[in-house]
Amino acid sequence: MPTSNSRAVARTLLSLSAALATLVHGSLAAIARAAERQPNIVVIVADDLGYAEVNCQGSQAIPTPRIASIARGGVCFTNGYVTCPVCSPTRAGLLTGRYQQRFGHEFNPGPAQQADDNFGLSLSEATLAERLKKSGYATGLVGKWHEGYRPAFRPPQRGFDEFFGFLGGAHSYLDSHADKRNAILRGNKAVDEPAYLTDALGREAVAFIDRHKQQPFFLYLAFNAVHAPLQSADKYLSRFTNIEDEKRRTFAAMLSALDDNVGLVLDKLEQDKLDDTLIFFISDNGGPTRQTTSSNIPLHGFKAQVWEGGIRVPYMLQWKGHLPAGKIYDNPVSSLDIVPTALAAAGVAAGSEHPLDGVDLLPFLNGTNAARPHESLYWRFGKQWAVRQGDMKLVKIAQQPVQLFDLAADFGEQHDLATKKPEVVDQLTKDYQQWNAQLSAPRWQPQQQARPGAQARRARQRKP
Numbered sequence: 001m002p003t004s005n006s007r008a009v010a011r012t013l014l015s016l017s018a019a020l021a022t023l024v025h026g027s028l029a030a031i032a033r034a035a036e037r038q039p040n041i042v043v044i045v046a047d048d049l050g051y052a053e054v055n056c057q058g059s060q061a062i063p064t065p066r067i068a069s070i071a072r073g074g075v076c077f078t079n080g081y082v083t084c085p086v087c088s089p090t091r092a093g094l095l096t097g098r099y100q101q102r103f104g105h106e107f108n109p110g111p112a113q114q115a116d117d118n119f120g121l122s123l124s125e126a127t128l129a130e131r132l133k134k135s136g137y138a139t140g141l142v143g144k145w146h147e148g149y150r151p152a153f154r155p156p157q158r159g160f161d162e163f164f165g166f167l168g169g170a171h172s173y174l175d176s177h178a179d180k181r182n183a184i185l186r187g188n189k190a191v192d193e194p195a196y197l198t199d200a201l202g203r204e205a206v207a208f209i210d211r212h213k214q215q216p217f218f219l220y221l222a223f224n225a226v227h228a229p230l231q232s233a234d235k236y237l238s239r240f241t242n243i244e245d246e247k248r249r250t251f252a253a254m255l256s257a258l259d260d261n262v263g264l265v266l267d268k269l270e271q272d273k274l275d276d277t278l279i280f281f282i283s284d285n286g287g288p289t290r291q292t293t294s295s296n297i298p299l300h301g302f303k304a305q306v307w308e309g310g311i312r313v314p315y316m317l318q319w320k321g322h323l324p325a326g327k328i329y330d331n332p333v334s335s336l337d338i339v340p341t342a343l344a345a346a347g348v349a350a351g352s353e354h355p356l357d358g359v360d361l362l363p364f365l366n367g368t369n370a371a372r373p374h375e376s377l378y379w380r381f382g383k384q385w386a387v388r389q390g391d392m393k394l395v396k397i398a399q400q401p402v403q404l405f406d407l408a409a410d411f412g413e414q415h416d417l418a419t420k421k422p423e424v425v426d427q428l429t430k431d432y433q434q435w436n437a438q439l440s441a442p443r444w445q446p447q448q449q450a451r452p453g454a455q456a457r458r459a460r461q462r463k464p
Contacts, residue, residue, distance in 0.1 A: 038137070038216040039276045040276065041137075041216075041217075041277070042277055044280065044282075047283070048285065048294055049294060051287075053287065053294055069263075074279070075318070075324070075327045076327070077315040077329050078329070080312065080314070082284060082334070085310030088109060094339075097337075097356040101440065104440040108169065109146075109446075112149050130159030136215070138212040139161045139217070140218070140220070141222065142164050143166075144222045148167070163185065173229070176192060176197070177192070198254070198258055199257065201221065201223055203264075205268075206265060213272045223261070226254045226287075230251060230254065231250070232253035236254070237250065237253045247292070278318075278319045279318045280317055282315045285304075306385065307413055308407070308412075315333065317341075324365070329364075332373070336359075337358040339356060340356050340358045344360040361373060383399075389428055401418065403416040403418055404416060
């Protein structure tokens, strides 16, 4: 017969077991709830920032410690590409994960008053914001849109819950009313903004995070720095009194302002312990060196050209706890990869209606896939085109003969191998033609046609 003491012990053990079960169940439930939260996603886009201007690529000319910290805590891509050497088409590809020429978005539109009525990111395409919003994300755009002026093409109609910024391309940093057709908007309403524009965008990005830190959010932070006009606030100019050239001093101040405001966003994420945040940083194209001094050295060419200087850009990625820190990744990657990588991190299916051209980079970065993410990358920009397959790149500029470069040995594109490797020229030409046959005709033409042949001749006169 059990004694009273043994019964008491049994009851105690049962109580402890029940308490332990409750504790374990509660802990598992908490873990499950934590696991249910999708990561935050922040995509930061700089404007016209050349390959050589960030510390991640080894430059020390202008300090960019906060931008470089994204790479120190994550991955720096030495062969990071965009899909076009100018603004609007690149952003169309970046936001959809598809080559923008598939839906006719090949050129910039020109100023709002001159833009073609057809201009706008095709309504048949899904943006990253639309995809994530359907999965419960709060979505916000702060900064430059440049994907359509008409109401149907504006950010609130393209998946963004919140929008603070402007619809066009270049914008004054000092006068929010400088261009009546390109106002600073909150949603669809014009606002007066007294702050230096880069600072205003940083402020608004931090405020968006603060409003949505209790739920997963997608923030598309599209700075217009360091795009012309060259304008800066005195507090940034005062940091570079040692630079004599006025244009270069102003550019340095603008880049320093960009770095500070990227830092504000990073500080906010750290302060609120939002460690589970996937962060991208990229430029929309190479630097227009003559206009702003933004350097692409040692690459050949500039913005608006399919040479490396126009399409290879600063590109970095961080996801603490999921990807290694301080990793240098040399295989070619594309701005097209942002959408599929973000969707994979969020656990959101891409769907099959419009197959993505980008790839999920996560398995290539965490060591589970040692292959190259892309067999080939392609560019078509009017009379210019290029294809990169492995380390070989074929380039066609207007009426000039095709040129072939081995980027592993010559990423400054100085030694044309076309006559030495005709079989490679034929192979890459056929590869490009097969890709090109899938594309649409441009839905609008640029208002000011570029002269790539003349640009190329000037570029060849400059040493990389």
